[in-house]
Amino acid sequence: MSHVNLTQIIEKMKLENLTPEIDVKGIKITQPDINRPALQMAGYFEHYEATRLQIIGFVEYTYMEAMTEERKNKIYNQLLSYPIPCIVFSRELHPDPLFLQIAKEKNVPILMTKKATSAFMAEIIRWLNVMLAPCISVHGVLVDVYGEGVLITGESGIGKSEAALELIKRGHRLVSDDVVEIRKVSDDTLIGNAPDITKHFIELRGIGIIDVKTLFGVSSVKDTQSIDLVIRLEDWNKDKEYDRLGLEEEYTDYLGNKVVCHNIPIRPGRNLAIICESAAVNHRQKKMGYNAAQELYTRVQNSLARRREEDEEDD
Structure with a gap:
């Protein structure tokens, strides 16, 4: 199966590693799709595509900030217990200390980009589609x-x-x-x-x-x-x-x-x-829209049609 090493993504996309203690050399991305864990932050984990690269944008970030400490502890532990290759925070948004602490305990790399969420998503999906293509x-x-x-x-x-x-x-x-x-x-x-x-x-x-x-x-x-x-x-x-x-x-x-x-x-x-x-x-x-062979064929057909008309007039 085709794969991209996480170190390649970090280098290509110029990502900042917020968890340098975690070894990212052996982590591989095997599919070009990404996931924004908005529903997971709300507690819905059915059909959660945890093996995809996870991106947290401004909406998810503000929702995380509004949660109580007890709720954070529960959701963060549940979210980071899945086999997530990495989580990327866009717009230079910094996760709270509790999120970083649990991520380190669960061995989930946390990365950050300066780019806007939509721009980063478009760029990473396009690049992964090329790198992971058959x-x-x-x-x-x-x-x-x-x-x-x-x-x-x-x-x-x-x-x-x-x-x-x-x-x-x-x-x-x-x-x-x-x-x-x-x-x-x-x-x-x-x-x-x-x-x-x-x-x-x-x-x-x-x-x-x-x-x-x-x-x-x-x-x-x-x-x-x-x-x-x-x-x-x-x-x-x-x-x-x-x-x-x-x-x-x-x-x-x-x-x-x-x-x-x-x-x-x-x-x-x-x-x-x-x-x-x-x-x-x-x-x-x-x-x-121009086909020289078709143009020649059309000219020949028109020429033959004109000759037939001339022959009919002569008769």
Whole structure:
């Protein structure tokens, strides 16, 4: 199961640890959902999602302040007895000493953020959705071409890295070479990134490993990119019929999401970088509502219709 260490969350979200005595290194978050324990503060613990990250905002905080000491002692002990990964107080709200004391006894980390509750919730949910999304690794190269994430796949040695290098020289940005980690962050969106060990590196046969960031600058690389288009490179087969119009889209499937896929035959003299650029721009144009293949088809149909009308008039 995917997980995020609590130490990562503390570092990423710049949280202040109010219980430094508690060791947070082994605590893991396994789901992107959060919980605001308002009903639990009122004493209702049915269906309590205790394994989620807990966030206490201004409303919960003022309710806690209004409780009697006896009520606090009962509710705090009951609340903190559950296996809670951590509790985050927003708006720099400080929990009362009794809450901190019981949290330390129950070994529940208490954290604090300066951000407003809604803003922090939106940010943490978005980040956890990416980090905990279903993930697979595929063999290929991911490049940002005019804002479109182009995943170049194909057999080893067919020229994927060489095409990526030419695209980088033409001003586009490398995300990953050789291995691409793909995460499904929603039913419509796939996000690709490079493994930490190979980030910003490209392997070129006959030359070896090159550092793209060092050679071409920070503007030539990118950490993550949505995958909008797949280009599958294959050896040219003269006996195979290749699509020359593109009226019907072909798709490939990753983690249940369909992505537009073009099969590009490779033969000497074909400039892969320009082909990839053209495919990316054409795909972007289609998303904006213009389809060149459909436009050509419409023109042909109109031309044929005019000829038929002229023939009927002649008769």
